[in-house]
Amino acid sequence: MGQSLSKIGVHIVFSTKNRHPSILPDIENELHKYLGGVSNNLKCPVITTGGYNDHVHVLSILSSTIPLMKLIETLKSHSSLWVKSKGDLYKDFYWQRGYGAFAVSAQDLRTVADYIGDQRTHHQHVSFQEELRSFLIKYEIPYNERYLWE
Numbered sequence: 001m002g003q004s005l006s007k008i009g010v011h012i013v014f015s016t017k018n019r020h021p022s023i024l025p026d027i028e029n030e031l032h033k034y035l036g037g038v039s040n041n042l043k044c045p046v047i048t049t050g051g052y053n054d055h056v057h058v059l060s061i062l063s064s065t066i067p068l069m070k071l072i073e074t075l076k077s078h079s080s081l082w083v084k085s086k087g088d089l090y091k092d093f094y095w096q097r098g099y100g101a102f103a104v105s106a107q108d109l110r111t112v113a114d115y116i117g118d119q120r121t122h123h124q125h126v127s128f129q130e131e132l133r134s135f136l137i138k139y140e141i142p143y144n145e146r147y148l149w150e
Contacts, residue, residue, distance in 0.1 A: 008062040009104035017094040021053035038078050050116040052123045057116040
């Protein structure tokens, strides 16, 4: 093949350290836009971003030239620095070490984008822990509860 062609949708989820509700309303929308910009700059076109006070979701198309881990590492490191630049209230802001990443078919991109856009309503009934467990079960990803939340 003379060129590299791919369209791999990826739904990335990661939380604040200790799932502390440190994504306050005054930075929430701007943080989501910032994450989208980081993804776009890495040639991973963002479809949508969202989340709640203790975690974020990024839905993008993985570039054929960048490994998933590099995308996640850059999203987390750049956004953490950005949040800390928002004032003393955020000086101790950190993301938790791990992440979840889930493949999304082209046909399901709109459904997942709508789900991400409805996070505030969704989390009135479901905790982040319940949400992540449901993804792990749906995608048949084995996990050890003991290490899941460290």
